[in-house]
Amino acid sequence: xxxxxxxxxxxxxxxxxxxxxxxxxxxxxxxxxxxxxxxxxxxxxxxxxxxxxxxxxxxxxxxxxxxxxxxxxxxxxxxxxxxxxxxxxxxxxxxxxxxxxxxxxxxxxxxxxxxxxxxxxxxxxxxx
Numbered sequence: 001x002x003x004x005x006x007x008x009x010x011x012x013x014x015x016x017x018x019x020x021x022x023x024x025x026x027x028x029x030x031x032x033x034x035x036x037x038x039x040x041x042x043x044x045x046x047x048x049x050x051x052x053x054x055x056x057x058x059x060x061x062x063x064x065x066x067x068x069x070x071x072x073x074x075x076x077x078x079x080x081x082x083x084x085x086x087x088x089x090x091x092x093x094x095x096x097x098x099x100x101x102x103x104x105x106x107x108x109x110x111x112x113x114x115x116x117x118x119x120x121x122x123x124x125x126x127x128x
Contacts, residue, residue, distance in 0.1 A: 002073040003040050010045040016097040023092025031084040066103040075110040
């Protein structure tokens, strides 16, 4: 069960944002064993002064269209799966949203079964 947060510049067209979200979800399904119907995304748009992304950090040349994708999910993916996920997101973002791969930063946050409640005040993955 991933929870995806996508932070984008407010000027990015809605169709491109949807394309990015679709690319992220498809990459999760293809590389990380996420079920097709398991989609929970939060999209946040930011004014120019609300999203600070260094334009050259680590030698990656980023444009004003740069976005940050944060994926929170349970532990268990290998480093190779994560690398494949990053590549699939970058490739999918280029194909579906017209974003340059350099403009897509991905951060993975992992946690455990008791860290999720899907409602009713229960930890469905860690009953007890």
